[in-house]
Amino acid sequence: MRARSxxxxxxxxxxxxxxxxxxxxxxxxxxxxxxxxxxxVATLLSSCYGAxxxxxxxxxGRLSDRHGRRPLLxxxxxxxxxxxxxxxxxxxxxxxxxxxxxxxxxxxxxxIAQAYVSDHTAPADRARAFGVLxxxxxxxxxxxxxxSAQLAPLGLHAPFLAAAGLSAASIACTLVFLPPEARPASTxxxxxxxxxxxxxADLIGxxxxxxxxxxxxxxxxGFFGYQHNxxxxxxxxxxxxxxxxxxxxxxxxxxxxxxxxxxxxSSLIGRMVRRFGEPRxxxxxxxxxxxAYATVGVTHALPLLLAVVTATAFGNGVLRPVLTSRISQAVxxxxxxxxxxxxxxxxxxxxxxxxxxxxxxxxxxxxxxWALGCASISATGLAVAIVQGAGSGRGGSGGSGxxxxxxxxxxxxxxxxxxxxxxxxxxxxxxxADRRGGPSVT
Numbered sequence: 001m002r003a004r005s006x007x008x009x010x011x012x013x014x015x016x017x018x019x020x021x022x023x024x025x026x027x028x029x030x031x032x033x034x035x036x037x038x039x040x041v042a043t044l045l046s047s048c049y050g051a052x053x054x055x056x057x058x059x060x061g062r063l064s065d066r067h068g069r070r071p072l073l074x075x076x077x078x079x080x081x082x083x084x085x086x087x088x089x090x091x092x093x094x095x096x097x098x099x100x101x102x103x104x105x106x107x108x109x110x111x112i113a114q115a116y117v118s119d120h121t122a123p124a125d126r127a128r129a130f131g132v133l134x135x136x137x138x139x140x141x142x143x144x145x146x147x148s149a150q151l152a153p154l155g156l157h158a159p160f161l162a163a164a165g166l167s168a169a170s171i172a173c174t175l176v177f178l179p180p181e182a183r184p185a186s187t188x189x190x191x192x193x194x195x196x197x198x199x200x201a202d203l204i205g206x207x208x209x210x211x212x213x214x215x216x217x218x219x220x221x222g223f224f225g226y227q228h229n230x231x232x233x234x235x236x237x238x239x240x241x242x243x244x245x246x247x248x249x250x251x252x253x254x255x256x257x258x259x260x261x262x263x264x265x266s267s268l269i270g271r272m273v274r275r276f277g278e279p280r281x282x283x284x285x286x287x288x289x290x291x292a293y294a295t296v297g298v299t300h301a302l303p304l305l306l307a308v309v310t311a312t313a314f315g316n317g318v319l320r321p322v323l324t325s326r327i328s329q330a331v332x333x334x335x336x337x338x339x340x341x342x343x344x345x346x347x348x349x350x351x352x353x354x355x356x357x358x359x360x361x362x363x364x365x366x367x368x369x370w371a372l373g374c375a376s377i378s379a380t381g382l383a384v385a386i387v388q389g390a391g392s393g394r395g396g397s398g399g400s401g402x403x404x405x406x407x408x409x410x411x412x413x414x415x416x417x418x419x420x421x422x423x424x425x426x427x428x429x430x431x432x433a434d435r436r437g438g439p440s441v442t
Contacts, residue, residue, distance in 0.1 A: 106319020
């Protein structure tokens with residue numbers, strides 16, 4: 001009898017998980033402010049989550065290698081559910097931090113689901129499979145912010161309760177619909193340890209990889225500095241009906257950004273990689289972000305804000321899959337796990353560092369310096385990309401420079417993170433996930 005495909009249950013699991021995650025993004029900083037948090041303290045919630053996920057996501061991935069994906073997926077989902085319930089019932093700022101710590105300490109549900117698909121899908125079908133996961137991400141970051149915008153007027157706790165309900169539904173999907181696994185078989189080959197510092201240092205120090213990791217870190221630093229301070233910026237800059245913008249207005253902006261992500265994910269990114277090649281798209285992505293981040297600081301009207309969101313949707317939606325693809329292609333098959341571990345560590349470091357730096361500026365209502373800071377990070381990335389592209393001497397001449405791996409990454413990477421003002425998730429489908437070294441933690 002033919003084994004049941006895991007794609008449909010995994011699609012539902014990822015869609016429901018991402019919807020819940022995306023619901024809390026437009027209101028987390030405002031929720032912290034209701035308990036007396038300053039902008040700096042509110043953005044420390046992101047740093048706290050990033051620090052926890054830096055340890056938990058690779059650890060859960062390694063445990064899932066040993067004990068199977070399905071049990072560890074349920075453990076991760078239970079942690080997310082607990083975090084949302086604590087947030088919904090919080091009556092102090094300390095409990096808000098506890099909720100984020102619980103969620104961060106169990107981060108890894110999406111990367112484990114991604115690894116499950118890799119384990120149970122033939123190599124020839126994995127590009128399509130990760131494309132399906134990318135579609136689930138895209139839809140989640142359309143539906144989640146829209147639900148948040150609708151529920152926020154009922155009280156800031158309401159979206160957290162709804163997110164907890166979605167998380168519970170995701171657990172039910174895992175237990176009911178996800179096919180059971182056989183006990184993981186040992187291949188006899190040593191696995192790369194994603195927490196091994198020496199392996200990280202060796203890989204980062206490699207001449208061809210060092211610029212790529214630097215580009216990836218600069219991208220994440222600018223992205224999180226902008227993303228996790230956007231609500232704080234919007235409530236200080238825009239007014240609707242005589243009151244500052246809040247989660248409802250920001251939620252609708254993120255919904256628009258999510259729709260752009262769906263368009264980019266479904267029909268554009270693959271063709272752009274084939275036509276222009278990866279190095280040119282990296283340059284274009286950093287250029288779009290640098291201009292958009294600088295412009296948002298002087299934006300006072302909705303039409304210009306939507307233009308900024310459109311530009312960052314393009315920049316972020318191009319940079320993540322292309323940089324992930326280039327890193328994946330630059331290492332051997334036996335080093336994919338370590339490369340993904342480095343990428344995840346850099347992403348978590350970006351989440352730890354950038355939001356509170358922006359929050360410190362928001363404490364003084366220094367909106368233009370915040371925007372220029374994000375823009376300067378992207379401009380630095382642009383300069384590195386230009387130098388690195390000129391030094392590599394390959395892949396810069398249009399579509400001929402793109403490889404099948406690049407096209408796979410372009411199709412399979414999450415459009416969730418291409419939202420201009422919107423959120424990223426814990427992990428995204430990538431070409432590098434098409435390996436046997438465990439789940440992607442990019």
